[in-house]
Amino acid sequence: MKNPIADLNKIFDSRIRLGVMSMLVVNNEISFNDLKQMLELTDGNLASHLNTLEQAEFIKVHKGFIGRKTSTTYSITVLGKQAFKAHLDALEKMIKKL
Amino acid sequence: MKNPIADLNKIFDSRIRLGVMSMLVVNNEISFNDLKQMLELTDGNLASHLNTLEQAEFIKVHKGFIGRKTSTTYSITVLGKQAFKAHLDALEKMIKKL
DNA sequence: GAAAGTGCTTTGTTTTTCAAAGTTAATTAA
């Protein structure tokens, strides 16, 4: 038998990054503010997790406007989608023995 | 919409504890050594994660023998099964929108 | 009787997480 946790992606150990990704899988663009409110996080905390995901190239940023207000939105990348799916598959395989 | 990660159990953020639990769900008794080898961990690291799970009363310990050798085995508790299931349900709900 | 195995505990370092406060820039209210 092989190590059941070896295929889990370390980046997704964090519930917050998991939450961000799961939200971005279904919504192709979400604002910083919406993420912050949905996940109930402080600015700094969210920003640093987003940064981790960005470094990994799992998400990308778009700086734009809503009306005349600045609005930063985030979306998932192809790589991000793949990695997230792979992680979920690994999770599923791990617990599929139920 | 409500916070998608609120129902995830913090104890299962750890890949290692997740791995231990998923192994104990399908095998009703696993030895310290087997867990250590399967998950590729050092003694101290495994022991401390097992301790966390034990504190939460999600697993319990049995000190016994295999032949004449000491053997410590672990099994999941009813509470542990419930908590693990609840966590998996929360995870599933979170990503079910796929 | 020396070496090795089991299952820890202790110690200390590294990594991760997080909140709080400060920052920049634009925007609206007074």
Add this chain to the structure above:
DNA sequence: TTAATTAACTTTGAAAAACAAAGCACTTTC
């Protein structure tokens, strides 16, 4: 026009968690 607000950060620092390595008590095997 100045003050206050909002958005989206960055920086700082503290607390928590993860982890490896070493030590330890006990037993067993060589």
